[in-house]
Structure formats: C-alpha cells, structure tokens
C-alpha cells in the first residue's frame with residue numbers, strides 16, 4: 001500500500017492541514033531552510049509556489065502532528081527568529097520548536113523536533129539541521145541546542161554546541177546574496193543535484209532549465 005491508496009478523505013485532510021500555514025513570508029525575507037538546501041529550489045519556491053506532492057505533504061504533516069501536541073508543553077515554543085543580512089537587504093527567518101530548561105546549569109536549550117520514517121539509520125544528525133539549531137541558539141544568545149529525532153517507535157537526542165558561529169553566518173549571508181541576485185536578475189541559481197531531487201516538486205522545471213546550470217553535489221541527510 002502507498003499513501004495514494006489512503007481514503008480520499010484522509011488525503012484531502014493531509015493536503016488541507018499542510019496548506020493551512022498562516023505564516024505569510026514578507027518581501028525580501030528568506031526562510032532559513034531555503035538557504036540551507038538547494039538554492040535553486042528556494043528560487044522556484046519564491047517565484048512559482050506549487051502544490052506539494054502527497055508524499056512531501058505527508059512528511060510535513062507528520063512533523064506538524066508532533067509539533068502541535070508537544071510544543072505547547074513548553075513555555076517558549078514556536079518562536080520565530082530573524083536575522084538582517086549585512087550585504088543585501090534581506091532578512092533570514094526561521095522558527096524553532098521549543099526551549100527546554102536544564103536545571104543543573106540553569107540554562108535554556110533550543111530544541112527542534114525532527115520526525116523521520118526510521119530512526120534506525122540515523123546515527124548522526126543532518127548537517128543542515130545542526131546549522132538550523134545553532135543559528136536559532138545564536139540568535140537567542142544561547143550556547144546549547146539539541147535535535148530530537150523521533151519515529152513512531154523510538155526517539156534519539158543529539159546535543160549540539162553552538163561554537164564559533166561566524167563561518168555559518170558568512171555561509172548564510174553568501175547564500176542569501178546568491179538568492180537575492182538570482183531573484184532580482186530572474187535567473188535560477190545552479191542545480192545542486194542530490195538526494196533532495198527525489199522529493200523535489202520542481203524536478204521537471206529544473207530539468208528544463210538545465211541548459212543554463214552547473215551541477216554541484218550535496219550529501220544525503222535525514223528527510
């Protein structure tokens with residue numbers, strides 16, 4: 001059985017739930033995730049938003065289920081964080097799930113939940129997720145972050161040190177600048193072929209733009 005075999009009422013519910021995100025991105029605001037993954041996909045999302053496939057929508061839906069039930073258990077939850085770039089008139093925006101409190105050190109820890117199909121294969125956290133929580137922690141003047149990976153059978157926790165944030169800020173500023181130039185010149189950034197392409201709703205459009213692209217490779221990470 002595949003997701004397509006689910007009753008239509010359930011498929012409609014999944015698509016509706018995922019489509020009901022009330023956050024409206026402001027002009028010249030880029031989501032943190034659009035900079036951490038393929039920039040060309042970030043470009044397409046900005047210029048021609050499309051309906052997600054059922055599989056992509058289900059991955060988001062699965063995460064939303066846990067977010068909605070678990071985040072309200074914490075006083076600080078679903079907090080949006082923004083960062084103004086120095087080199088371009090762009091704000092980078094993202095939202096962490098919640099802050100946990102360490103009673104031994106009397107400090108807060110930025111925590112993001114990540115749902116996955118199967119925890120068995122997750123031995124290290126995805127580098128993009130690590131960058132995400134380090135960024136959130138930095139913006140909230142905190143030195144500790146963590147990632148909680150969950151599937152429907154188990155959980156795994158990864159502690160993340162924020163460490164020296166400057167190389168990450170430089171990388172994000174550089175990518176924000178590339179996306180800004182691409183959007184203002186109406187030219188898609190180069191392809192970043194990798195595992196993400198299998199889940200990308202812009203695959204056809206991307207392949208049609210092949211003639212004016214280079215190919216870089218990104219490494220596999222948890223979905």
Ligand code: SF4
Pocket residue numbers: 038039040041044191192193194196197200201202203206207
């Ligand atoms: S198909 Fe791959 S290279 Fe093209 S936009 Fe999607 S993720 Fe990027």
